[in-house]
Amino acid sequence: MKLQFASPEFLHLLRALVREPSVVGMEDAFFRVLRRELEEYPVKITRYHGLLVVQGDDPESVYLSAHVDRHGLLCTGPREFQYAAFIAGNRGELNGDSISEQFMETIAGRFHGQRVQAHAPYAGTYLGQGEITESYICQRRKNLIFEIDGLDFLHPGTPISFIDRLQEKDGYVSAQLDNVICVAMLIELVRRGFAGTAFFSAGEECGRSWRFVAEWFQRHDTTTDQLIVLDTSPFPTVDDCDQQEVVLRHCDSNATFDLKTTDELQRACRRLGIAYCYKDDYIRELNRTREKPSSLGRTELGRLIAATSGQVSGTTLQLPTSSYHTQMETAALLSVDAMLQLLCDRCGL
Template identity: 60%
Template sequence: MSPSPTADLSAFLITLRHLIREPSVVGAEDSFFRVLRRELEEMDISVERHSGVLVAKGKDPESVVLSAHVDRHGLVCTGPNEFQYAAFIAGNKSELTGDSVSEQMVAMIADRFTGQRVQAHLPYTGTYVGQGTIRAGYLCQKRLNLIFELDGLEYLEPGTPLAFLDRLKLTDTHISAQLDNVLSVALIVYLYSIGFQGTALFTAQEEAGRSWRYALEWLRRESITTSRLLVLDTSPYPTKEEAGMQDVVLRRKDATAWFDPLFTEEIVARCDVLGISYGFKDEWIEERNLLREKPSSLGRTELGRLALASEGQINGTTLQIPTTGYHTAEETASLNSIKAAIGLLSTFIR
């Protein structure tokens, strides 16, 4: 009998399964940061908490800097039995300029949450306070946000975050959960467990367009300039077939800035050596825009915003896992893509 395709991923999947169960609604990431800190300190990794970012350092912190945002989509109570999409509340709606992928997709995904179970917790401690079910979701044109109707949580006070009740689902070929972006967090934690000694930034409020500010503040505080920042994330595709056309997703640019070409080509070379297939998301979007009446955005990423704000003093490239079911509790990634990402990231272990 051939070995299970998940056999060599068992340790990683244990880490991912554990982290998925911990709520980390955008704007209320404190309790998740504490869980993550314990995980890293148990591996003798130096950890510092700063505003909006948890910084982990191995014994060779200058070798490479990885980054992943910890926040996940969820809801927040905004009034008596009233619930809104947490990302737009956390961002004070200051990022609603129309050119982000989240904004362009938000109306499309409103009804995907009907029937979804949610769990409410206290903002700072993460203490569980109850469960409910989303009865309906719709885009309110007056408030430019998703409004949700819930059953079972009428007693909540404004400011209470609600996470989607999430569990890892595993088949022989794929995993499903709300993967964006706990998948990348788990990848970095696992990487440290097998010997990675570089630096990792775990940022808050990426889905609200704020994470780059927290990363930039810490990098400037430490007088760090770099062209080798590697940002990990998921990358949405409309079908499993299109997601499966590559093991990993790279980029040369986003809607904000060009990424560092030398580091990007270094990642390409590492993929070629390992036999990892890759696609460039910016090229994929531009090709499809030629056939669209209304072009899609290239997306505004954490890295692009960092590069622009630092005038190129901080740059790098991205490594993303192709997924389907974007921004839902059923986001799906292939085990082959995860294996490829681990293989690639392992080349940074000295």
Template identity: 75%
Template sequence: MFDDETMDDFLHLLRALVREPSVVGMEDAFFRVLRRELEEFNVTVSRYHGLLVAQGDDPESSFLSAHIDRHGLMCTGPNEFQYAAFIAGNRGELNGDSISEQFMELIAGRFRGQRVQAHTPYAGSYLGQGTITESYICPRRKNLIFELSGLDFLQPGTPVSFLDRLKEKDDLISAQLDNVISVAMLIELIRMGYRGTAMFTAGEEAGRSWRFAAEWFQRHNLTTNRFIVLDTSPFPLVADLSLQDVVLRHRDSNAEFDKTLTAEVQSTCDLLGVTYRYKDVYIEELNRTREKPMSIGRTELGRLITATDGAISGTTLQLPTCSYHTQTETARLSNIRAMMRLLCEITHTG
């Protein structure tokens, strides 16, 4: 049961995880942190390329996934820094219709004055701190370019993460919550006795995480239509967060999700009194009033369904947040409680 004491444990874990760097494409240090955390529990932990898997004593009863990467910068030349998710090596996965890409122009100016820290790519050892003095979109490279003070000694390939701390006020918490809050939820579920399979994938912000999940299922000759991917879902205002506890989807830009599992999640919401909104329907309704339509987004699950011709399918369960992809991304504690209650009921945990 996810009660006040469990929430305290969850927030303690989240505070610690938020402080650990996990820049997209350079997540090795966070994988080690995650493994140490999971090995405290009665699960079998296995590390693969781009993936860490924790399995309980009934591993095929349920499959859940969370992404471990977060946005940050990479040093790409002498005192030159680019948004890590969109550097040239990743652009083959991006074609303009992801939420992240459409948000790039909106968030370009939000980073001035942000403190950042550099660390070694694999060990995660601290190298120093600096401050973002300017950020802008380069029209030729089609990427966010950052000017920093204090880190001009860094070599190309060095990750730079946003200096982040969890802030708590009333019913709200804020930090760079995407994707670390999903990781914390999944760890908390394991602590509560989750018996199925939990997958932690790298590279989601660069559109690569589905490959690591697909390879794991193929490696073990497994198929399922009950794969649930945890994530956050952005809304414009704090006031929007109280309009639903969780966000569901029928589909994304790539594929339709499993109708049976999606309906089951909705029925469980109704049973528990958890309020929900379908994000694809919400965006389609908004687009009727917009001159330039928004994308309904591309998810790890949609890519996975398409790539496996439906052999791996399921649905998503998302936490509503606002100030997406910033260090003030905000969520409601009451929504977190509702989402955890829902996860416990769906997976028969606790």
């Protein structure tokens, strides 16, 4: 199958964005990169605390949302480095029920030998590189602690990103795709003439992004039941990912999603010949065989629906990936193409 939507220009954009740091809680520099990309196009761009909003000619026609933050580390003391999302000041309302937290023990040993780079918190100026020599869970702080060779000079509050490069091989792309690939998809829609409203939110990995989106709707005294939140969705292996091209959801741990909007995406998948699954059904089926059941996950949208009592609702559209929350998170280009095709269809592009 020849890719029609995940064009060479899209992959070039994704390759460039992957190289830019955007550690959760420290996304200012990435917001400026994002704004420079978008200013080329005839859209209105407005920056708020934790949010960048892009509006086309018909802003109420479609509402889409993606998250700009990615996992990284934060210097918290002399030669002390912690996983940024789970530092006490960043935790938001994380309480152990999120997929990220349940993955903590799984990913703890994956970072040995990983190269990292430090940046000035606001400007994003490059400060230096180092290598992770050890990573382990501190039960008292309930966080991943890292030992890094080469960054002893850093001051507390300095963000540290994983050195990341997009890899393309045999019809797959790999990098720390969550959440940058969804950001690239929204920019691609703007390139194609997107007329609706797109939200780029900060702090999703620490459970904060929903607040910024909720405040925008409250600020403008606006409601919707058609918000579509883009994300990646983890599966154990590449073969498991290949069983579907996109992932839908009826609900998460916090809320039931809008039935009508979810059904519209499902019908569009069938009409376009796109293979899909429902992640909540998939997890429930797996839990039948597990001694310790997995969480349905806590998404930005579920938090948003619960916090606004359904005044802001919609559904999610997710890209299946494997090796979640690592620098080798992998997605099939066929899935990327299918998700872009579905979004273009939704937006009338």
